[in-house]
Amino acid sequence: MRTFAVLNTFTAMVNLARKQKYTFDKYAKLTVVSLVIGFLAAFLAVSLKHITEHYEEALFRESQHHSLYLIVFPFFGLSLIYILRQYLFKKKENKGIKEVFESTATGKNLPSYKIPSHFINGLLTVSFGGSTGVEVSTVVSTAAIGSLAQEKEKIFRKYKTELICAGITAGITALFCSPLAGLLFAYEVVSKKANKVFLVTNLLAAAIAFAFILIIKEKPLFAMNITQWNWFATPYFVLLGILCGLNSIYLTRCVMFFKGQFSKISGHYYKILIAAAIISTMLFIFPQLYGDGYHAMKESLLTANTLILTLPHVALFTALLLLKPVITSITLSAGGDGGVFAPSLFIGAFIGLFFASFLNTYFDAGVIPINFMVIGMAAMLSASIHAPFTALFLVCALVNDYTLFAPILVGTLVAKYSAKAIYPYTVYSLAPAKH
Template sequence: MSDTSRIRKNYVLIKFQKLVVVSILIGFLSAFLGVVLKRITEYYEDIFFNQANVNSLFYVFFPVFGFSVIFFLREYLFKKKENKGIKEIFESINVKSKNLPSYKIPSHFINGFLTVIFGGSTGIEVATVVATATIGSVAQTKENVFGQYKTELICAGVAAGITALFGSPIAGILFAFEVISKKVTRAFLISNLIAVAIAFGLLFLLDEKPLFTVNTTTWHYSAIPYFILLGILAGLNSVYLTRCVLLIKSQFSKIKISYHKVILGSAILSGSLLLLPQLYGEGYHAIKMIFIDSNEAPLSFTLAFTFIGILLLKPIVTSVTLASGGDGGVFAPSLFIGAFLGLLVASVLNRFFNADVIPINFMIIGMAAVLSASIHAPFTAIFLVCGATNNYTLFIPILVVSLISKYIAKTVYPFTVYSFSPSIAK
């Protein structure tokens, strides 16, 4: 072997070793951040939501206080920069000279936390994803040798963050591929597999429980036509969510004085929470409640009206939350909408058509279907929901319905909140 070949081989080996080490660090730091944010958000959201249930005046006070704190933090601590969500990741990947600044880690962590605990009708998923992507972005700037692995290391942070939130390493890698990278390289596989393995190991050590506790053991082939119907409705609901977010953000952007957005957004959110408290925060508390009660409450006019109100209002209050300066995205709202849509469809089928379907199955499938259609990432949605429920019994119907809902959504409206830009739409 010539000296040149030996030097080249040693360089490749050193580069590989450094990639492994940095992937381990990214995986651990991203997963730790995700777990901490998830735990403290769940803890304080539960406290504040219970206080608001006792005294409904808090439904008015919490949103205006939370949005105001976020506004002043952005003005005086975070360089007056608005958080753009996952689009920030795309900008960093597409522009070689542009990196995610390190202040994005505390900015998204703090603002995502404050948004949800004070009633903002979104989730911490996008805040976590951007914060963990920033860990990967910062890591690649520390060594010149990592310059060519910018996308891969950002994706490693994202994959580890998703793994921490939903307990599914496969969903983490698939999200990084389907939504962020859209291509697979050897470095992508190495860095992402290591990062999610470390993240999943941390979840095991911390004894993290599945996000949702469900008990579903079977499904019936006779329900397939109804599953297809659910997929179609899920696709249409996701388009409604996407269009709401884009339209309301566009309208709020016309408001010149920033704090007026806070006032208007708080007023809309407070009124919605007084009407339907289920819309508070991530909404996971409401999902857990209907998982428990899905087979007990017969469909009545009042219940049907409540479900329809939730499906109509959730996209609006989510959009207002984001347009008012809240930090979040469409992950949690999609799961929320899917669960209530699935329960409504199952309840109507059983009440009026004697279909004898299993409501909890429709809730789980609905969650995956709406998420799949909202982010145009069906395989991410499949494994994310299966991981979040720690149950793969419904894998086949989830697969079918998620593909249908994505196709319907993309046919009706080809953009997601991530991919839309005014220049493309024209």
């Protein structure tokens, strides 16, 4: 009996040692692959961001000197994307972030060509005036890096979602200079659950991405100095959140409506011709809608606090808020690459500016318009993707200031839940209708 007891104890010790070795090897390999994914995703994100900024600025400047370019650019950009898709990217349309959801929900992997496909198509879409941003292009291409990594080692295959999220976390961290925004986006939007492996892989990916952007001295997009906010404005922050919630529903419905309508057009070149004609007309009248629109937001942030609302301003803001969802929807429906990140920030900024200027001009409310622009950005993004904490930390990082943390939190929560109560879908969760 004693012999059997000794044997059982020895066997148990051997099994424990094997289990500990397996666990150590697993986490050692996960550590290495997370750091590699994080670096590659951050490098890709920063590269796409700066290349797009350079060409978007150059082409937009030329279009302001020669209006004919506004007719040529959207047609050329959409046509080039179509040609590349037909002859280089396996005739597969980019579905945006839904591709990531499909991959994490099934055994289907994101193919490696999705890395150059979304990189190139996102660059072409925004540079040539397509009214969206490169954020979702970055998300899908960095997710594909994580998906590709998990295929390379058997031990990684049951952690596909975690490694895909690691790529996304690093990409968002690099784009917006915020590890918390990256981690929260991967959790709130993609994974919706966090286990030990998720925390290890994503924290490491965020850390290496953040270290990379610190080394290259990457700067926030809208760095500014916000000095104060007033408690008396809290009811206005709540109203702003509700306004952003309502506008997010309009954006979602627009995207789904136009995708449904364009899906009924036979012949992809007819789609491109129709879309390019509409996009060019809108850009000719409202150049603020060109590309991601960050140039218009930066200009408005500089003059926000001195703005006195006049009838031309009312007409301009109303047109921008009505037309931005339309031009974004048409860009995406005709084959452009992108999503609702940049459009949400744009719409939210101008809702905030319009609302604050209206209060100050007609009610002498004494609110600070630039604060409302920042809160509006976060509230609109929160309502559009149903991710309030992602929006909170992302926008604080965008402006490199956490002074407005509390009012932004109010705005993001009110926006999300007011939108969800009326229309419980986002562009990520709703399929386009075909009437």
